[in-house]
Amino acid sequence: MNFSNQSRIAMVAVTSAVLALPAFADQTPPFKGPDQAFIEAAAAIGLTGENWDTPEFIASAMPHVYKFSHSYTLRKGDYVREIPTRETLLDLDSVMVEDFDGPMSARDFLMNRMQNHNAVIIRNGELVHEHYGNGLNEFSTHLDMSVSKSFTAMAAAIAVGKGALSWEDAAIDYVPELAGTAFESATVQEVSDMRTAVVLAAGTAEKYWDTRLSEAQGYYGQEKSAAYPGGTMDFFPLITERQDYAMGEKYDYQDVNSELLGLIVDRATGSSFTTILEQDLLQKAGVAAEAHFMSDKHGLAMGSTGMNMATKDLARVGLLFLNEGQNENGEQVLPKDFVENLWEGNDAVRSAWLKGKESALSDGFYKDQFRILDVGGYRILAMVGVNGQMCVMNRETNSVIALNGAYPMAETPRFAAMQFHQFVPAVLDAISGE
Numbered sequence: 001m002n003f004s005n006q007s008r009i010a011m012v013a014v015t016s017a018v019l020a021l022p023a024f025a026d027q028t029p030p031f032k033g034p035d036q037a038f039i040e041a042a043a044a045i046g047l048t049g050e051n052w053d054t055p056e057f058i059a060s061a062m063p064h065v066y067k068f069s070h071s072y073t074l075r076k077g078d079y080v081r082e083i084p085t086r087e088t089l090l091d092l093d094s095v096m097v098e099d100f101d102g103p104m105s106a107r108d109f110l111m112n113r114m115q116n117h118n119a120v121i122i123r124n125g126e127l128v129h130e131h132y133g134n135g136l137n138e139f140s141t142h143l144d145m146s147v148s149k150s151f152t153a154m155a156a157a158i159a160v161g162k163g164a165l166s167w168e169d170a171a172i173d174y175v176p177e178l179a180g181t182a183f184e185s186a187t188v189q190e191v192s193d194m195r196t197a198v199v200l201a202a203g204t205a206e207k208y209w210d211t212r213l214s215e216a217q218g219y220y221g222q223e224k225s226a227a228y229p230g231g232t233m234d235f236f237p238l239i240t241e242r243q244d245y246a247m248g249e250k251y252d253y254q255d256v257n258s259e260l261l262g263l264i265v266d267r268a269t270g271s272s273f274t275t276i277l278e279q280d281l282l283q284k285a286g287v288a289a290e291a292h293f294m295s296d297k298h299g300l301a302m303g304s305t306g307m308n309m310a311t312k313d314l315a316r317v318g319l320l321f322l323n324e325g326q327n328e329n330g331e332q333v334l335p336k337d338f339v340e341n342l343w344e345g346n347d348a349v350r351s352a353w354l355k356g357k358e359s360a361l362s363d364g365f366y367k368d369q370f371r372i373l374d375v376g377g378y379r380i381l382a383m384v385g386v387n388g389q390m391c392v393m394n395r396e397t398n399s400v401i402a403l404n405g406a407y408p409m410a411e412t413p414r415f416a417a418m419q420f421h422q423f424v425p426a427v428l429d430a431i432s433g434e
C-alpha cells in the first residue's frame with residue numbers, strides 16, 4: 001500500500017494518538033526498564049551505568065550494556081537461516097597481517113591488538129571461521145555501538161519501501177519540533193547521509209558526540225536523564241547552529257542524525273522503528289537469537305547506538321547485502337534499490353565525503369548510515385561501531401566479516417587502520433586466494 005505525500009504528512013499530526021492504540025502496542029516489541037538485579041551485581045565490582053565504557057570495565061560490560069537502560073526485546077521468529085560450515089575452514093593462524101613491527105598471525109592480531117571478542121566469517125553462504133570469547137557463544141548478545149546506525153537506516157528503507165515516507169521529504173514534515181533548529185531545512189535523505197553538518201556542543205575526551213544526547217537518553221544510566229524529563233526529545237531543540245556549508249554539502253559524522261532518522265520512522269509509521277527491525281528485518285533475515293535495542297525512558301529507541309545482538313546474527317543480516325536484499329528463500333527483505341544505491345553511491349555523497357575528515361581513511365563515501373570504502377584493492381560495504389564492532393561485506397569474494405570486541409579507546413586512527421587497512425584486506429586476500 002502506498003501513501004501520497006499529503007497522506008504521509010497528515011500522519012504526523014495523529015502520531016501520538018496512533019501510538020496509543022492497542023493494535024500498535026500489540027505489534028511493538030516488548031519494552032522493559034533497567035535490570036535492577038544486574039545493576040546491583042555489577043556494582044559489586046564497581047561497574048556502573050556511568051563508567052561501563054571506560055577501559056577498566058568495557059570488556060565486562062559489552063554483553064550487558066542494554067541492562068543499564070530501557071530497551072526493546074527484538075524476538076526471533078520461527079525461521080532461522082542455517083549457515084553450513086565449509087569442509088575446509090580458514091586458518092587465521094596461517095593468515096599473516098603486516099604491522100609496524102613485522103608480520104603476525106591474523107588470530108594474534110585480532111585477539112591481542114584489536115581486543116576482539118567474537119568473529120564470524122562467511123564466504124559463499126558457508127561459515128569459514130567463527131570464534132567467541134569473553135564468556136560468549138553464538139547466541140550471546142554484544143553491544144554493537146554505531147553499527148546500530150545502519151539498522152536504523154534499514155528500518156527507514158523498509159518504511160520507504162512500504163510507502164510510509166520518502167527520502168526526499170523534509171524532516172520537519174514528520175517532526176514539527178524541528179522548527180527553529182539547525183535541521184529545519186534538512187531532507188530525510190540528508191539526515192540519513194549525515195549531510196546536515198550541524199554544530200554540536202563539544203564532547204568529552206574520546207567522544208565525538210554531544211554528551212547532552214547521552215544524558216537525555218539515559219545511555220549512561222538513568223540519573224543524568226532526570227534533567228531531561230522529555231528524554232531525547234528535549235535534546236533536539238538544543239541544536240540550533242550549522243557549520244558554514246550548504247545543507248547537504250558536507251559529510252559530518254554526528255550521532256544526532258541517526259537519532260532523528262529513527263524518530264522520523266516512528267512518526268511516519270506510528271510505531272517504534274524497532275517494530276520494523278524485529279518483524280521485517282531480523283525475523284526475515286533468519287536470526288537465531290533475540291536481540292535488544294536500547295531506548296530512552298519514553299520509548300524512543302537509541303538510533304545511533306542501541307543494538308545489542310549476537311555476532312552470528314549480525315553476519316546473517318550482512319548476507320542480505322550480497323543478495324540484492326533478499327534472504328535465502330528469495331524473499332525481498334530490504335528494498336533492492338536501497339541495497340544497490342548503497343553499493344553505487346552518487347555524486348552528492350562522494351563530494352560530501354571529500355569535505356569530511358574521514359576522507360583521509362580511504363576513497364569512498366558515506367550513505368544511509370553505511371560506509372563504502374576502497375581498501376587493499378577491495379570495495380567493502382561496512383557497518384561500523386567504535387571499540388571494534390563491524391560487519392563488512394565484499395561482493396568480489398562474496399563474503400561477510402562480522403566482529404565484536406572491546407578496544408579500550410572509542411575512536412583512534414590506529415584502530416581504523418588496523419581494521420580496514422590491515423585485518424580486513426589480509427582476510428579477503430586469504431579468501432580470494434583459495
